[in-house]
Amino acid sequence: MKYVVLFEHSDATNWSAYVPDLPGCIATGKTKSETEQMIREAIEFHIEGMRLDGETVPAPTTEVEYINIPA
DSSP states (O other), rough: OOOOOEEEEEEEEEEEEEHHHTOEEEESSSSHHHHHHHHHHHHHHHHHHHTTTTTOOOOOOOOOOOOOOOO
């Protein structure tokens, strides 16, 4: 499965990421690269937990598109 992950650069020393289709699935790190690795692990852990709890893992539904706005 392929989930959309949103990355945010919170301040000069922190990145965060979350998955809209998996509420509560978040990660943070000092760099974007570190945060990407952490969110990959978080997604796997989140899905594993859902399966162990007998929950249905939601299919990815979020789409991303960039819209250019003239300056």
